[in-house]
Amino acid sequence: MAALRQLGTAVEGNFQGAAGGMVPPSPCVLAPNGSAPRSPAASRREEVAGNGGGGPGLAALRPTPAKPPRGSGKKPFAAPAGGGKPRKRAPLWPAALFVSVAMNVGLVLHHYVNSTSPPHHHHHPQEHQACLVHPEAAGSSSVRRTATQVEPVPKTRAAGAPSTGKPAVTPESVINLDHGDPTMFEEFWRGTGAAAEIVIPGWQTMSYFSDVGNVCWFLEPGLDHEVRRLHRLVGNAAVDGYHVLVGTGSTQLFMAALYALSPPAGAPMSVVSTAPYYSSYPAVTDFLQSGFFRWAGDASSFEGDTYIELVCSPNNPDGTIREAVLSSESGVAVHDLAYYWPQYTPITRRADHDIMLFTVSKSTGHAGTRIGWALVKDRDVAKKMTKFIELNTIGVSKDSQLRAAKVLRAVSDAYELPGAGEEHRLFDYGRRKMAERWSMLREAAAASGIFSLPDETSGYCNFTKDMASTNPAFAWLRCDREDVEDCASFLRGHKILTRSGSQFGADPRYVRVSMLDRDDAYDIFVKRLASLK
Amino acid sequence: MAALRQLGTAVEGNFQGAAGGMVPPSPCVLAPNGSAPRSPAASRREEVAGNGGGGPGLAALRPTPAKPPRGSGKKPFAAPAGGGKPRKRAPLWPAALFVSVAMNVGLVLHHYVNSTSPPHHHHHPQEHQACLVHPEAAGSSSVRRTATQVEPVPKTRAAGAPSTGKPAVTPESVINLDHGDPTMFEEFWRGTGAAAEIVIPGWQTMSYFSDVGNVCWFLEPGLDHEVRRLHRLVGNAAVDGYHVLVGTGSTQLFMAALYALSPPAGAPMSVVSTAPYYSSYPAVTDFLQSGFFRWAGDASSFEGDTYIELVCSPNNPDGTIREAVLSSESGVAVHDLAYYWPQYTPITRRADHDIMLFTVSKSTGHAGTRIGWALVKDRDVAKKMTKFIELNTIGVSKDSQLRAAKVLRAVSDAYELPGAGEEHRLFDYGRRKMAERWSMLREAAAASGIFSLPDETSGYCNFTKDMASTNPAFAWLRCDREDVEDCASFLRGHKILTRSGSQFGADPRYVRVSMLDRDDAYDIFVKRLASLK
Structure with missing residues (x-):
C-alpha cells in the first residue's frame, strides 16, 4: 500500500x-x-x-530544429535494457x-x-x-x-x-x-540602478575555493555576511550560532539535507510532508532512487518513528503557516522557509529551527541566479550537507553568489542607510504588489462565482510593526x-x-x-x- | 570480490x-x-x-568560530539510526x-x-x-x-x-x-580588460527560463552560440547535429549522463573507466547509492556487456590520449574531454562521440564559475540529462552562463577579429606557460633523481598548424x-x-x-x- x-x-x-x-x-x-x-x-x-x-x-x-545525429562511423547509442527502445x-x-x-x-x-x-x-x-x-x-x-x-x-x-x-x-x-x-520583481529591480548591479572582471573568483577556513569552503564571505545581515534586519530567522551554507538554489540544499540526515546503513530514511505538499519534494527525493532516503508521503498519515519531515511555511502550495506535525526522538525536521518574507506574510517570530532553507528566487525574485542558502545549527550536519554539494557540483557559482550578495545588500541598504529612497524598499514594494494582486484575484473569483480561495488571514508583523495580511506567492484555487x-x-x-x-x-x-x-x-x-x- | x-x-x-x-x-x-x-x-x-x-x-x-547550537526549546537533532552518535x-x-x-x-x-x-x-x-x-x-x-x-x-x-x-x-x-x-590563468585574464568583463544589472535574467524552445530550456542562447563558435575555431569537437547542454560544472553533467543512460529497471548500470581513472568518477557515481547505476571499477578488467564507460582524454590523472576499451551493443561511452584543448595537447582530430563533456574550469581556468557543457547527439538522451539538472538544481546559474559566454567570446575574438593583440590569445599563453612549467618540472625531477614522469609526446596540432608537445594539466609523478x-x-x-x-x-x-x-x-x-x- x-x-x-x-x-x-x-x-x-x-x-x-x-x-x-x-x-x-x-x-x-x-x-x-x-x-x-x-x-x-x-x-x-x-x-x-x-x-x-x-x-x-x-x-x-x-x-532551432534538432538535427538527427550525424553519421560518425561509431555505433549508435546502445539501448539500455528496457529503456532505449521507442x-x-x-x-x-x-x-x-x-x-x-x-x-x-x-x-x-x-x-x-x-x-x-x-x-x-x-x-x-x-x-x-x-x-x-x-x-x-x-x-x-x-x-x-x-x-x-x-x-x-x-x-x-x-x-x-x-x-x-x-x-x-x-x-x-x-x-x-x-x-x-x-518575474513580477523585475519591475522593482529596474528601479534600483547601480545598487544591485554587479561587475565581474575576467580574472575574478576563478578558484574553486572561496573561504578555506569555513565549513562551507565554497561560500563567498560577502554572501555569508549579507545573508546574516538581512535576517537580522527582517527578524525572520535566527543566525547567531548557525552555519550559513550556499546551494545551487534551495533544491540542492534540500537534497543535501536528505543526504546529511539519512542513516548510512539500513533501510532508506522515510521522507514525509503534510499534504498538500510542494510537488518537488517527492520528485527530488526519489528521482535517483537513492538507497539512503525515500519518499513516504503525507506526514499526517505516516506511521513510524524515524523520518525526515519537510515543513514548508508559509506552505507551497496553500500559503498556510505550518509547524512540524510529527514528534519522535529519531525523527528530524527540515524547515523550508522560502516564503517567510514580509511581502508574503507577517513576520510573527524569529524562526530558530535546526535546518532552515531560503532562496533568492522567492525573497528577491532572482530565480535565474540559482542561489539558495541554509541556516544549519549542527556542525556535523553542515559538513555533510557541504560534502553533498562538493560531490554534486563541486561548489556553487561564485558569480551568482556575488550577485546575490549585491542584491541582498541593496535590500538591506534601502532600509538601513539614511536617505535611501522609500521606492527602493523591496518588501514595501512586494507587499503592496501582492496585496493588489490578491485583491484583484478575489474580485475575479467573486465575479466568476465558480472558484473559491483560502480565507485571508492577518497578523502583527514584527518587521513592519503593523498588522498585515498574508499574500501567498501561490493561489490555492478551488473550482466549485x-x-x-x-x-x-x-x-x-x-x-x-x-x-x-x-x-x-x-x-x-x-x-x-x-x-x-x-x-x-x-x-x-x-x-x-x-x-x- | x-x-x-x-x-x-x-x-x-x-x-x-x-x-x-x-x-x-x-x-x-x-x-x-x-x-x-x-x-x-x-x-x-x-x-x-x-x-x-x-x-x-x-x-x-x-x-569564524562555530558556536554551539542555541537553546531553542526544540529537541536537538535526533540521531538517525547508526548515524547520529559520535x-x-x-x-x-x-x-x-x-x-x-x-x-x-x-x-x-x-x-x-x-x-x-x-x-x-x-x-x-x-x-x-x-x-x-x-x-x-x-x-x-x-x-x-x-x-x-x-x-x-x-x-x-x-x-x-x-x-x-x-x-x-x-x-x-x-x-x-x-x-x-x-589559478594559473588569472594572470592571463588580468590582461584582457573589458573583453572578458561582465556587467549584470539587477533586473536581468531573473526568470528560471532561458530558452523555452530548446531541449535545454535553461541554456542561455549566448552561451550555446559561443560554445559552438569556439569548438569550430579550435576544431576539437563536432557541434553540428549536437545538442548543447549546460551544467553546474561538468560534474553535474557527468551525473546527468549516468542518469540518462541507465536503465529504468533491473540491476544498476555498471560504471567503469580504465585505471588510472579520475578519482571523482567512483565517488560521484556512488555517493547517493542510486538504484540506477553503480561504480564497477577498472574498465580493463570489467566483464559484462552492459556498462557505461567513462573515457577521459587527455586522461586525468596521467595525460594519456584515450579511446574506449570496451565494445558491446549494450554498452555506452561518455567522453570527458575537459583537457582536450590546445594548451594541454595537440588537437589531432575533431572528436565526434555521442556524449562529450567540457568545462570552463580547464579550458579557460574559470573553475569558480561552475559552468560545464555537454555535446549530445541523441535528443532523448539530451532530454533526460536536462531532466536530471531540472530535478537536481532547477537549471544552472544564468550569471555564470553569461560570464562563461563572455569569456569564451573573448577567447574566440582574440583569434578571429582583425587587430586583436596576440597577447590576448589564450591558447598561445596557455601552451607557452604549460611548456615552461613542464620543462621546469622535468629539470627538477632530474635534479632530484628520485622521481620519474611520463615521457613527453608530441603530435601535429590542427589548430596551431604545427607540431606540439603534450603538456598535461597534471603531472603523474612516480617516486622511484x-x-x-x-x-x-x-x-x-x-x-x-x-x-x-x-x-x-x-x-x-x-x-x-x-x-x-x-x-x-x-x-x-x-x-x-x-x-x-
Missing part, C-alpha cells in the same frame, strides 16, 4: 508542473508516439525522467497551438498537453512551451505591448544578449502560471463547479496553465496558481478567470 | 583529494575523536559523507600547523592530515586547510609577495569583496597541489626511491600536498600533481622537489 502510494505521488511532484487533461482544439496536435497505457510501476522511471511529449513532428516548429507509454500528445497574429505580431504561441495520461503526469517545461517560437525567430516586425508590460521584446535579440524568460503575452495567449517564475473534477484541465481548456492539486497530494479540484508572473500575464489571467462561469 | 573492490574504490575518488599518511611534527595536532579502525563496509558511507577531521579543538583556530571511525586527525611569521606577515598556514586511516581516505578541503587563518583574520600588517605572485592579498579584505581562492604562499608554506585549481611506498605521504612530509595514485585505482608510488596553480606556489614546488634525494 505504502509502496503504491509512493509510486503514485513520486511522479507527481515536479517543479515543471503538469498539464494533463483536456485538449483544446488546436492545429498543433501531433501524431501520438504510442498509445498503450502503462501501469504506474512500469511508467514510473520514465515519468521521473520526463521523457514525454514532443515527438519528431515538433521539430518543424522549433526555432517507448510504449501513455503518450504525451503535443496538442494545442494558439496562434495570435493580431496586429502583425507574428507571435506563434502554443502549448501541448497530455490527453490520455493520468492527471499526475508531469512534463518538461518545453512540453508546455516547446511549440513557443521566439518572437525573433517568428520574424515579427512589431510587438504590441500592454501598458503593464515591463519586459521589452526586441525585434531581434542581439547576439549573445541575456535571455528574457518567457516571451511576452497578448490577450489571446496561453498564460502559463504553472511555475513560480518570479460540480461537473469539474479536474480544475487544471478545466483551466487549461481556457488557456490558463496551472499545477493540479493532485501533484501536491491533494484533490484535483484544486490548482496552484503562481502569483509572481509579470503584470501583463497576471492581468490577462484575472480577466479571463472572472469571465469563467 | 567486485563488491569489495567497489567499496575500496568508491571512497577513494573524490575531487577534494586525500592527504593520508605521514604526520609532520606540528603544534596543530588535535586529540583524536575515535580510534577503532572500521571495516570498509561499515565505514563506506561515512567516508563518502566525509564526516572526518576537524573536531571541537579546531574551533579555536577558525576565523562516530567510531578511523580518526582524521588535524595534525599539522605551519606558522610563517617572517616579515610580520602573520599568515598562519597549516594543514592537518590523517595519520592512521588507510591511504584511500579522502578529506574535505577544509580538512587540508581548515586551520588556515585568513590573512585579514590573523591581523597581518604587511604581506611580502614573490615576483611571480599575481594575486594581491590585501591587509583586510573589503566587506563583501570577492574571494581570492587559496591564500598566498611563502617559501615555508605547505604547497597544496592536490586539486586542479586553475625503493623505501617510499606511498609517494603522497612522502611528499606531504615535505609540505607538498598531492593526490595519491591509490585514489585513481593505481599504485600509491604515483601521485597526481596539479600543474595549474599560481606561479608562486608552482615555483616553490619545483624548487622543493629538486631538493629531495
Whole structure:
C-alpha cells in the first residue's frame, strides 16, 4: 500500500508542473508516439525522467530544429535494457497551438498537453512551451505591448544578449502560471540602478575555493555576511550560532539535507510532508532512487518513528503557516522557509529551527541566479550537507553568489542607510504588489462565482510593526463547479496553465496558481478567470 | 570480490583529494575523536559523507568560530539510526600547523592530515586547510609577495569583496597541489580588460527560463552560440547535429549522463573507466547509492556487456590520449574531454562521440564559475540529462552562463577579429606557460633523481598548424626511491600536498600533481622537489 502510494505521488511532484487533461482544439496536435497505457510501476522511471511529449513532428516548429545525429562511423547509442527502445507509454500528445497574429505580431504561441495520461503526469517545461517560437525567430516586425508590460521584446535579440524568460503575452495567449517564475520583481529591480548591479572582471573568483577556513569552503564571505545581515534586519530567522551554507538554489540544499540526515546503513530514511505538499519534494527525493532516503508521503498519515519531515511555511502550495506535525526522538525536521518574507506574510517570530532553507528566487525574485542558502545549527550536519554539494557540483557559482550578495545588500541598504529612497524598499514594494494582486484575484473569483480561495488571514508583523495580511506567492484555487473534477484541465481548456492539486497530494479540484508572473500575464489571467462561469 | 573492490574504490575518488599518511611534527595536532579502525563496509558511507577531521579543538583556530547550537526549546537533532552518535571511525586527525611569521606577515598556514586511516581516505578541503587563518583574520600588517605572485592579498579584505581562492604562499608554506585549481590563468585574464568583463544589472535574467524552445530550456542562447563558435575555431569537437547542454560544472553533467543512460529497471548500470581513472568518477557515481547505476571499477578488467564507460582524454590523472576499451551493443561511452584543448595537447582530430563533456574550469581556468557543457547527439538522451539538472538544481546559474559566454567570446575574438593583440590569445599563453612549467618540472625531477614522469609526446596540432608537445594539466609523478611506498605521504612530509595514485585505482608510488596553480606556489614546488634525494 505504502509502496503504491509512493509510486503514485513520486511522479507527481515536479517543479515543471503538469498539464494533463483536456485538449483544446488546436492545429498543433501531433501524431501520438504510442498509445498503450502503462501501469504506474512500469511508467514510473520514465515519468521521473520526463521523457514525454514532443515527438519528431515538433521539430518543424522549433526555432532551432534538432538535427538527427550525424553519421560518425561509431555505433549508435546502445539501448539500455528496457529503456532505449521507442517507448510504449501513455503518450504525451503535443496538442494545442494558439496562434495570435493580431496586429502583425507574428507571435506563434502554443502549448501541448497530455490527453490520455493520468492527471499526475508531469512534463518538461518545453512540453508546455516547446511549440513557443521566439518572437525573433517568428520574424515579427512589431510587438504590441500592454501598458503593464515591463519586459521589452526586441525585434531581434542581439547576439549573445541575456535571455528574457518567457516571451511576452497578448490577450489571446496561453498564460502559463504553472511555475513560480518570479518575474513580477523585475519591475522593482529596474528601479534600483547601480545598487544591485554587479561587475565581474575576467580574472575574478576563478578558484574553486572561496573561504578555506569555513565549513562551507565554497561560500563567498560577502554572501555569508549579507545573508546574516538581512535576517537580522527582517527578524525572520535566527543566525547567531548557525552555519550559513550556499546551494545551487534551495533544491540542492534540500537534497543535501536528505543526504546529511539519512542513516548510512539500513533501510532508506522515510521522507514525509503534510499534504498538500510542494510537488518537488517527492520528485527530488526519489528521482535517483537513492538507497539512503525515500519518499513516504503525507506526514499526517505516516506511521513510524524515524523520518525526515519537510515543513514548508508559509506552505507551497496553500500559503498556510505550518509547524512540524510529527514528534519522535529519531525523527528530524527540515524547515523550508522560502516564503517567510514580509511581502508574503507577517513576520510573527524569529524562526530558530535546526535546518532552515531560503532562496533568492522567492525573497528577491532572482530565480535565474540559482542561489539558495541554509541556516544549519549542527556542525556535523553542515559538513555533510557541504560534502553533498562538493560531490554534486563541486561548489556553487561564485558569480551568482556575488550577485546575490549585491542584491541582498541593496535590500538591506534601502532600509538601513539614511536617505535611501522609500521606492527602493523591496518588501514595501512586494507587499503592496501582492496585496493588489490578491485583491484583484478575489474580485475575479467573486465575479466568476465558480472558484473559491483560502480565507485571508492577518497578523502583527514584527518587521513592519503593523498588522498585515498574508499574500501567498501561490493561489490555492478551488473550482466549485460540480461537473469539474479536474480544475487544471478545466483551466487549461481556457488557456490558463496551472499545477493540479493532485501533484501536491491533494484533490484535483484544486490548482496552484503562481502569483509572481509579470503584470501583463497576471492581468490577462484575472480577466479571463472572472469571465469563467 | 567486485563488491569489495567497489567499496575500496568508491571512497577513494573524490575531487577534494586525500592527504593520508605521514604526520609532520606540528603544534596543530588535535586529540583524536575515535580510534577503532572500521571495516570498509561499515565505514563506506561515512567516508563518502566525509564526516572526518576537524573536531571541537579546531574551533579555536577558525576565523569564524562555530558556536554551539542555541537553546531553542526544540529537541536537538535526533540521531538517525547508526548515524547520529559520535562516530567510531578511523580518526582524521588535524595534525599539522605551519606558522610563517617572517616579515610580520602573520599568515598562519597549516594543514592537518590523517595519520592512521588507510591511504584511500579522502578529506574535505577544509580538512587540508581548515586551520588556515585568513590573512585579514590573523591581523597581518604587511604581506611580502614573490615576483611571480599575481594575486594581491590585501591587509583586510573589503566587506563583501570577492574571494581570492587559496591564500598566498611563502617559501615555508605547505604547497597544496592536490586539486586542479586553475589559478594559473588569472594572470592571463588580468590582461584582457573589458573583453572578458561582465556587467549584470539587477533586473536581468531573473526568470528560471532561458530558452523555452530548446531541449535545454535553461541554456542561455549566448552561451550555446559561443560554445559552438569556439569548438569550430579550435576544431576539437563536432557541434553540428549536437545538442548543447549546460551544467553546474561538468560534474553535474557527468551525473546527468549516468542518469540518462541507465536503465529504468533491473540491476544498476555498471560504471567503469580504465585505471588510472579520475578519482571523482567512483565517488560521484556512488555517493547517493542510486538504484540506477553503480561504480564497477577498472574498465580493463570489467566483464559484462552492459556498462557505461567513462573515457577521459587527455586522461586525468596521467595525460594519456584515450579511446574506449570496451565494445558491446549494450554498452555506452561518455567522453570527458575537459583537457582536450590546445594548451594541454595537440588537437589531432575533431572528436565526434555521442556524449562529450567540457568545462570552463580547464579550458579557460574559470573553475569558480561552475559552468560545464555537454555535446549530445541523441535528443532523448539530451532530454533526460536536462531532466536530471531540472530535478537536481532547477537549471544552472544564468550569471555564470553569461560570464562563461563572455569569456569564451573573448577567447574566440582574440583569434578571429582583425587587430586583436596576440597577447590576448589564450591558447598561445596557455601552451607557452604549460611548456615552461613542464620543462621546469622535468629539470627538477632530474635534479632530484628520485622521481620519474611520463615521457613527453608530441603530435601535429590542427589548430596551431604545427607540431606540439603534450603538456598535461597534471603531472603523474612516480617516486622511484625503493623505501617510499606511498609517494603522497612522502611528499606531504615535505609540505607538498598531492593526490595519491591509490585514489585513481593505481599504485600509491604515483601521485597526481596539479600543474595549474599560481606561479608562486608552482615555483616553490619545483624548487622543493629538486631538493629531495
